[in-house]
Amino acid sequence: MSGMEFDLESRLSDDDHQALKLWLRLLSCTTRIEDQIRQRLRADFGTTLPRFDLLAQLERHPDGLAMRELSKRLMVTGGNVTGITDQLEAEGLVLRETHPDDRRSFIVKLTPQGLRQFKRMAATHEAWIVELFAGWTPAQKTQVQELLAQLKTHLKDNTP
16 A cells, blocks of 8 residues: 555545545645645744744734733633743743733733744745645636635534
């Protein structure tokens, strides 16, 4: 069986429902893209995807975000955000300020160095995404984006 690829789709059979096949195909593609991005971030910038994601959130909010809000946006525990923030703060990429309305809470902001570093990573990240989707024509990308938008709306409308 050398040369065979084993991923989420390898467990499927011809008898499985089309929706299940589609779900596992989407998940397999997402996992492959994410793995590529993780490897490239590590190799080119010596960083991780969670660190990149935290910096991306802060870049979108120049006034900073509360640790609790970062945790919610990144969908990770407060402890994870604290650990990543500690590392980034030690490297001079972010700073913590006492929350103006709650002295027990902190606001995290990008430093000028952090903003410069993130902008370099973000430009490279965008080029990687463009490269990874280069197998599709612009029309195909538009079609898939529209189909996924319909699916997203359907899922939102049918969530209990």
